Amino acid sequence: MKHKDIPKLLIILYFINLFLYSFFSFINKEEITEIFWFVRIPILFILYFISSKKRKIVYLSGLLLYQLASVFYYVGTADAFLYATVSSMLFKFCLVLLILDLVSKSNYKAICVAFIPFFVIYLYIIEFVVNSLGDSYYIWIVNALFTSFIGGVAIINYVNDPKERNYWLLISSILFIVQIGAFFINKFYIKNEGIYQMVILAYGISHYTFYKFMILKEQEKE
Numbered sequence: 001m002k003h004k005d006i007p008k009l010l011i012i013l014y015f016i017n018l019f020l021y022s023f024f025s026f027i028n029k030e031e032i033t034e035i036f037w038f039v040r041i042p043i044l045f046i047l048y049f050i051s052s053k054k055r056k057i058v059y060l061s062g063l064l065l066y067q068l069a070s071v072f073y074y075v076g077t078a079d080a081f082l083y084a085t086v087s088s089m090l091f092k093f094c095l096v097l098l099i100l101d102l103v104s105k106s107n108y109k110a111i112c113v114a115f116i117p118f119f120v121i122y123l124y125i126i127e128f129v130v131n132s133l134g135d136s137y138y139i140w141i142v143n144a145l146f147t148s149f150i151g152g153v154a155i156i157n158y159v160n161d162p163k164e165r166n167y168w169l170l171i172s173s174i175l176f177i178v179q180i181g182a183f184f185i186n187k188f189y190i191k192n193e194g195i196y197q198m199v200i201l202a203y204g205i206s207h208y209t210f211y212k213f214m215i216l217k218e219q220e221k222e
Contacts, residue, residue, distance in 0.1 A: 062094030092146035115152035165216035175206035
């Protein structure tokens with residue numbers, strides 16, 4: 001197998017894994033579901049490591065932090081939820097660092113304006129489940145700031161320059177918000193398989209689209 005074919009194979013594997021995770025979750029096969037749940041981020045980690053020439057430590061660290069958050073969420077205790085929330089926030093911080101160079105003197109005011117609706121939506125989602133968040137409340141506020149900043153940067157960059165990389169970033173930022181909203185509703189308000197499927201798919205696609213943004217951004221600089 002040629003080296004250039006390995007990323008294509010990993011992308012196919014990533015989406016097959018996502019489909020199987022969704023399917024076995026839907027039919028309540030928890031023992032099998034756990035396998036597909038655990039290997040999602042490792043596949044993406046390897047995919048980026050092979051595809052990228054720069055292999056940014058910040059992005060790789062962010063993926064590891066998200067994997068750690070997923071493990072803590074899976075444990076399900078109050079302390080584990082707090083650790084998961086911190087890990088998730090640090091993951092978003094890593095993403096913020098990766099897009100900071102998209103902010104310039106000419107667009108920072110527009111980004112601040114575009115930031116607001118994302119932040120309001122996020123705060124509404126948090127307020128919806130505030131009684132269940134406990135000590136993690138303020139951490140989720142910080143997470144909201146980071147996620148909304150990503151959304152603001154994504155939408156302004158796409159409006160000003162609708163190139164492919166900015167399209168992938170915009171899709172990723174929207175799906176991150178959809179994922180968190182569906183996650184909160186499913187975990188704290190109403191258990192629903194349809195909503196959980198939305199979490200799974202938004203999660204999987206948002207991570208892949210951000211990976212695509214990273215690769216296209218790198219290729220443009222080359």
